[in-house]
Amino acid sequence: MxxxxxxxxxxxxxxxxxxxxxxxxxxxxxxxxxxxxxxxxxxxxxxxxxxxxxxxxxxxxxxxxxxxxxxxxxxxxxxxxxxxxxxxxxxxxxxxxxWIEGELLWRAFRLARGPEGTRPSVQPWLLGIARTWAQRLAAMHAAGWAHADVQPTNTLVTNSGTTEVIDYALACGPGQDERVPYRGALTHTTAPEVAEAILSTSDDTHVQAGPAADVWGLGASLFWCWAGHRPVAYKDDLDRLDKLRAIAKGRTLRLKDVRPWAFPEFEQLITACMNADPGARPTAAELAQCMLTLRELAVDDSTAIRRIYSGASVRFTHGHGYEMTDEDACRRVAKALESAQTIPRPRWDFGIAVVGDVIGMISLRAREPGRGTLSYILREDCWGNGYATQAAKRVVDFAFAHTELKRLEAKHHPDNSASGRVLTKAGFTRLGLSGLHAEDGVVVPYPVYEIRCP
Known part of the structure; x- marks a missing residue:
């Protein structure tokens, strides 16, 4: 009780x-x-x-x-x-x-700390956690605030693999004359510059934590929960001030010496966050953008394309039980390569890649002068991480900046509400229902969306 x-x-x-x-x-x-x-x-x-x-x-x-x-x-x-x-x-x-339903970061990472962490689905999942965490912090930073208590117990991982931040009591923002003086939070994720400021000022002096300190806390938390080791080595029974002195030196364990398995992209991200120089760390907004890339399809992408066009991913496009063959995948890639050489270009097919792994495809088609259509498909083990939304936003920006298209349309199966949310988050507006489409003898109206060049 x-x-x-x-x-x-x-x-x-x-x-x-x-x-x-x-x-x-x-x-x-x-x-x-x-x-x-x-x-x-x-x-x-x-x-x-x-x-x-x-x-x-x-x-x-x-x-x-x-x-x-x-x-x-x-x-x-x-x-x-x-x-x-x-x-x-x-x-x-x-x-x-x-109430936010989710697991605390340490517990959520238990699989990633073990030998099964090398499974193909784990790497995009880890990056999705880091990316959505960075997005939450970036929103605060854009408003002139720092969370100032970025640590594993203030971070929840949802069932969909996204991150939610809680506990804003110690946040540092503009115009806070009457507040509890900030003297750091959890020692293990304290940034070196904050540790130095605490050590050099009296106990009643407020230390203003900034966005760079949040980025350090993000990196330190990922380091700790993935490797199973705190990033700065000191004994548990050491006095807090002595721990802060160790942190203020800016020297951490080498991640490659304690990581559970090799993951170069994730290691680079964590290491960049924990640069001893606050000015050399990436911003949270930069972190949120750097984990996903769009690139033109290449000849050797056919295996990845076949994996994408399978299972639940094709439920709303090809129906239950459809499996793309090797020949179909090769033809799909060949068609994309052919379009890339055609002038004027009729379509652009981009692979959606996370740490080099092509997990989806997004296509832009020129239908008539000034009007184009957008479509996308994502491998089912990568759903729920915001990858489709980020890819859609980037292709919209590309279309309006580098093509003659002034208006884009997109549609989705009426049972695929998640795709509708992707389009809405990407800036599309729902117009209504499109013409009717026949699927297995059943006529289905598709919701249609549009976005116009500003």
Whole structure:
């Protein structure tokens, strides 16, 4: 059972959602957290623990997190629906936020730390986690904020392989005259420049963490959870200040010496994030973009194309049970190569590649003067990582910058709602239903979308 949530919080949530029940998840370091069930879904509830030496600071941090979430939502840096409710209770403060279903990073990486981590599906999955994590941070950075507590326990990996960031209490942003002074967060993922600032200032001095420190924390967390070793070597019983001194030197373990298996692209990403020079680290926005590439198809891509056109990926294009043959794949690639040599060019077929592995294909076709169509297909083990959306955005940019096309159309099978979400995120607007298409004797109307050159 554990400690019950504050009665004031329960009343406020019941007034809003109806009857609630709560399960205590943690009670440590002066803070408690519950998973709250309501008739309208689950929430996460946090409150300071009364009687703790940290009660006052934890209450101030909860009040601070509530303010941060309000400002971040106003800047569209976090989902506006994430913050639910906040208030006071006789022991301090409480805060309720939307419940996010997912596994903490360390547990989610357990497969990747073992010998089965070399399976083909794991590498795109790892990069998808890193990319979506970078996207979350990039949104904060664009609004002038840093999360300032980037670490494995504040990072959830969803069933679809994307990353969600939680706990914004320590975030550093503009115009924060009245705040709990920031003195670092989890020691193991503290950036060298933050460690140096903490060591060189008094305990009541606020240290303003910046975006580069978040990028270090991302790299350090990936290093730790993939390799199973903290990036800076020191003994567990070492005093915190001595740990910070070790971190401030900017020297880390060599990832190649502790990694569970070779993954050069992932290692390069982590190493770049943990450059001792903050100015030499990539930005979160750059990280989010660099993990996916589009390239023209090549002769030796036929094997990858055959893998793409199989299983669930072709359910809405060729029907259940379809399997592309080697000959079909070779013809598909040959057609793309032929189109690339035709003037004026009628179509562009790009391979969607992640760490060199072609996981999908996206095609742009010129249909008539000024009008083109967009289509894409992704290998099913790579769904849910945002690759199709990113590829679609890039091809749209390419079409309007490097061709004569001024308007693009796309459509999808009515049962494939995920494809519709891809198009919407890529900037397309739904127009209605297209002409009817015959599939296995059944006539099916396809939703049609368009985007115009700005």
């Amino acid at each position: 554990g400690a019950p949530p504050p009665a004031e919080a329960v009343k406020a949530l019941e007034d809003r959602f109806g009857p609630v029940s709560a399960c205590l998840l943690s009670d440590r370091r002066g803070s408690r957290a519950w998973k709250v069930a309501t008739p309208k879904g689950h929430l996460a509830l946090k409150a300071n623990a009364p009687g703790s030496e940290d009660t006052r600071d934890k209450a101030r941090e909860l009040e601070q997190e509530n303010r941060h979430l309000f400002h971040l939502a106003q800047a569209d840096a976090v989902d506006r629906a994430y913050r639910i409710e906040s208030g006071t209770w006789e022991g301090g403060r409480w805060l309720a936020v939307r």
